[in-house]
Amino acid sequence: xxxxxxxxxxWFTVAVQALARLAHSDAPCSSSEMAPxxxxxxxxxxxxxxxxxxxxxxxxxxGRAGGYLLARSPEEIxxxxxxxxxxxLDVSDGVEGACDASTPxxxxxxxxxxxxxxxxxxxxxxxSLADLLHRAAAGATTPGVYAR
Numbered sequence: 317x318x319x320x321x322x323x324x325x326x327w328f329t330v331a332v333q334a335l336a337r338l339a340h341s342d343a344p345c346s347s348s349e350m351a352p353x354x355x356x357x358x359x360x361x362x363x364x365x366x367x368x369x370x371x372x373x374x375x376x377x378x379g380r381a382g383g384y385l386l387a388r389s390p391e392e393i394x395x396x397x398x399x400x401x402x403x404x405l406d407v408s409d410g411v412e413g414a415c416d417a418s419t420p421x422x423x424x425x426x427x428x429x430x431x432x433x434x435x436x437x438x439x440x441x442x443x444s445l446a447d448l449l450h451r452a453a454a455g456a457t458t459p460g461v462y463a464r
Contacts, residue, residue: 327364327367327402327403327405328398328399328402328403330354330356330360330361330364331364331367331368331398331401331402332395332398332445332448333353333354334350334354334361334364334365334368334384335368335373335374335386335390335393335398335445336445336448336449336452337350337353337354338374338384338385338386339386339390339445339446339449340449341385343381343383344377344381344382344383344384344385345383345384345385346382346383346384347361347362347365347383347384349383350384363405364402364405365384367401367402367405368398368401368402369384370401371397371398371400371401372387372388373386373387373388373393373397373398373401374386374387375387389446390444390445390446390449391444391445391446392444393444393445393446394440394441394442394443394444394445395440395441395443395444395445395448396437396438396440396441396443398440398445399436399437399440400437403433
């Protein structure tokens with residue numbers, strides 16, 4: 317049986333970058349405005365943003381001046397919440413990959429991945445979006461997309 321193994325790392329990266337972009341914006345941002353900055357396709361980005369909206373991390377504003385906004389301050393959003401919001405998305409978007417491993421091996425691998433994910437979430441829970449933005453600003457050698 318073909319299995320695609322993914323824990324959403326690509327989605328997570330795009331989600332964090334999108335939230336960082338929103339944190340540095342004074343006005344709502346559309347997915348088509350953000351996509352080039354994130355080097356992402358707008359449709360792909362909208363799928364990520366939809367998950368972030370369902371998790372209550374962002375909100376959408378309708379209309380001509382519409383777009384996405386943070387639902388809470390960057391200090392109140394942890395990276396664990398971001399990861400949990402998008403972790404069920406599959407980066408393959410329907411592309412199947414074969415895995416010939418036996419069921420016991422897959423079961424053992426799932427257990428190991430679950431342990432790693434727990435440790436990853438514990439670490440991410442200690443970091444807010446604001447912490448990440450401060451760390452990025454302190455380490456930036458040249459102004460980036462998110463610099464103010």
